[in-house]
Amino acid sequence: MQTPTNVQLIGREVAILWDDGRESYLPFEYLRASSPSAETRGEQDIFGNRYGGSDKPKDYDGVEVLGWELVGNYALRFDFSDGHRTGLYSFEYLRQIDAARGGQTT
Numbered sequence: 890m891q892t893p894t895n896v897q898l899i900g901r902e903v904a905i906l907w908d909d910g911r912e913s914y915l916p917f918e919y920l921r922a923s924s925p926s927a928e929t930r931g932e933q934d935i936f937g938n939r940y941g942g943s944d945k946p947k948d949y950d951g952v953e954v955l956g957w958e959l960v961g962n963y964a965l966r967f968d969f970s971d972g973h974r975t976g977l978y979s980f981e982y983l984r985q986i987d988a989a990r991g992g993q994t995t
Contacts, residue, residue, distance in 0.1 A: 892980055896957060896965065903954055903967070905983065913987040921949040921969050923986045926976035 895906040903920060905913040953970040960966050964977040 890963070890980060891984060892962070893965070898954055898957075901953070903957070907984070911984075913983065913992050915983070915987060915990075917954045917969075918949040918952055919986070919990060920954065920967060920978070921952045921971070921973065922947065924973065924976035925978060925982055926973070
């Protein structure tokens with residue numbers, strides 16, 4: 890598992906330098922829309938039924954990342970200006986969403 894060696898808020902992006910030299914630049918709105926939280930994605934029970942979340946994409950234009958913190962040795966949690974702070978972005982997930990938007994691949 891690749892881990893961040895440096896995380897900074899630069900302009901309207903979160904910049905992450907990974908231990909393999911890869912760099913990720915994730916816009917605030919994209920991070921908010923990609924939140925893996927149950928509030929955003931919903932939750933599934935053991936039968937596959939989904940509860941909560943929304944199928945319709947929301948507009949997070951203007952939402953900012955106010956800060957972040959390391960969670961254990963596997964994830965980052967971001968504080969967003971709209972009050973959202975429950976999504977845990979695993980390092981693997983951050984790399985996946987970066988690649989999905991055309992970031993570097995290794």
